[in-house]
Amino acid sequence: MPVAPRPVGRRERNKQEKFDRIVAAATELFAEHGVDEVTTQQIADKADIGTGTLFLYAKTKGELLLLVQNAKYVEALEQGRADAETVPSVLDAVMAIVRPIVECNRTQIDNGRTYLREMVFGDPEEPRHGAALAIVAQAEEAIAAALRRDERVTEGDAATRAHIVSAVMFLSTAASVNIGLSVEEILQDIRRQVDVLLPR
Known part of the structure; x- marks a missing residue:
């Protein structure tokens, strides 16, 4: 019983x-x-x-932001994964995963940039920072899975390329020179860079 x-x-x-x-x-x-x-x-x-x-x-305002944004990023990642399932092209599937994450980050630009800074430079042992890093790892796994649709991309290459895509996404959304860009302009920039990573 x-x-x-x-x-x-x-x-x-x-x-x-x-x-x-x-x-x-x-x-x-x-x-x-x-x-x-x-x-x-x-x-x-x-x-x-x-x-x-x-x-x-939460010990700091940064931790409070992580607490708030982590939940939003999880939702964005889930949306991206679902969208990627319906897209046959590798590049389009990667961008389907990236799009809602970028949109989430740009909803309130200062919050998005601060979140990324807290995530990267915060203490990974602190639970909210650790959760943010886990979301990044999950996003990279989803991107790697999309990249592996191309049979020429090995498991190791897919993981490395997914890590590069993650870095590109981070820099494109967080860079001061891109503050004035629209979501679509940022996505176009990311798409151009991701396209270079794909096998020819």
């Missing part, structure tokens, strides 16, 4: 409710004002908690 799951205690429920309020507050404030214009005090006030409590959940 299966054991019934233990009910969640009041303390755990309170922690989860606070966490949910923090995420909702940070999501709304970052979307409205951008990460650079929001203070941790504003997030704490909106979540109706003290700043000390806020720092129990």
Whole structure:
């Protein structure tokens, strides 16, 4: 006979409710004002908690941004994977994976650029940074799978090329010189670079 799951205690429920309020507050404030214009005090006030409590959940504003953006990036990656399934061309399949990630990153440009910086330069041992890096690894795996549709691309070559595509995507979306570019212009730039990587 299966054991019934233990009910969640009041303390755990309170922690989860606070966490949910923090995420909702940070999501709304970052979307409205951008990460650079929001203070941790504003997030704490909106979540109706003290700043000390806020720092129990995230030590920095960068970690809060990772918390918010990681969920969005997972959704973008899932959309890209689904879109790639229906595309026969290798290049188009790779770009189907890349497109929603770039769109996600460009929804609020400063947030996207800060997220990428936090992801790359943050402490990989910190759980939210680790989760961001895991999303990158999953994106590279999806890109490698699309590249392996071409039988001339070996497993190792696909992984290396996927890593290069990831770097191209990062640089194209994060570079200061590209701040004024539209999503379509960035995608065209990425597409040109990815096309060079494909076997002839």
